[in-house]
Amino acid sequence: MKTALGRVRGLGSAKSGTDTFWLQRLTGVFNAVFVVITLGIVxxxxxxxxxxxxxxxxxxLVALPIGILIVSGVIHMRIGMKEIIEDYVHGGPKVLAVVANTFFxxxxxxxxxxxxxxxSFGV
Amino acid sequence: MADAGAKASRPLSPHLQVYRWPVTMLMSILHRFTGGALYFGTLLLAAWLIAAASGPRAFEIVNAIYGSWFGLLVLFGYSWVLIHHLLGGLRHFVWDVGAGFSKPARDNLARLNLLGSIVLTVLLWAAVLLFR
Incomplete structure (x- = not known):
């Protein structure tokens, strides 16, 4: 059993909390570090x-930083593009765009x- | 209230064309724009890696395209976009810890963002062309 306050604490009006906000910051830190390493490699x-x-x-030590950047980067860019889509695209096209975004x-x-x-494992 | 016609010809709320762009507004738009460009820019890294994994023939083709004047121009733009978005992200981290919200601080951060991205991009390419 949760009290009414306990249920809503940290969730806000979107009903789902700040997970996306936090994940965008977290992947942003990873990107900042590993993009510099990857840039040097490239x-x-x-x-x-x-x-x-x-x-x-x-x-x-060359493949790992690039791999980490790819994982962190695609999560970060998916959140960012979803934000852009939600600002400018509405209705049916929005659903399509959001799905296409994840697909990409x-x-x-x-x-x-x-x-x-x-x-890494041999061409 | 003289007549209803005068009301209809009144200007609507100020929009972009009559707005004096504060530097923070320009950097906000640029951060989103560069983010969107990087989204599609990942295809450049993807093409390079996939070509490398495919074999020497495919890799030669991608190398030739990236090494052409047009390819280098795109890569130059890509590097500026990347550095600008990276610095913009660091600017957001400053705000995330609760600092840099005063008017002079936000304006200086925004100017630093733009100036830093241009200077770093030029330095990066100068270093690459000199030492590579």
Whole structure:
């Protein structure tokens, strides 16, 4: 049994609390750290021959930061784009856009992670 | 109240075209715009990784496109968008801890956001072109 106050505490008028707000901040911190590392990796490897890039991406300390950025990044961008959709798109198209948004985030996340793992465990 | 016609021709509430844009408003719009651009920009990283995983032939093609003048131009823009959104996010973290809400602080943070993103982008590319 919960009291009426206990039930609503921390939930606000949206009835679902501040999970999304918090997740956007949390993934934002992860992105800030791992995007800088990934940027360094990408710059170091840009324009290099395929074999050299593969050899570098195989190293766990190179693949892991990129993998973490991908996971954190697609969660962050899905929340951000949903926010934009909810501001400008209404009715039926909104539902479509929100679904397409999730679809895009999963597609980008899954395909890049798959590519990364394929390289890590051998092409 | 002279007549109803005069009321109809009155201007509506001020909108963007008659609004003097405060720098904080411009940075707010830019933060959303750069976020949206990065959303689709992930495809650039995805294409690079998928091509690398596919083999040397696919990787050569992506490398050639990214290394062309048009590719470099897109990457230059992408890097500015990324750095601007990153600095904008740090600005939000300052606000999240309850700091930087006074008028001079918000204006300075906004100016720092824009100036910092431009300076860092130019420095980054200068370093890449000089040392790579």
């Amino acid at each position: 710059i170091a490897l840009a324009g290099r021959p395929h074999a050299e890039v593969i050899a570098a991406l195989r190293h766990p 985030a999963v597609l980008v996340g899954a395909s890049t992670l798959f590519a990364l793992l394929k390289i």
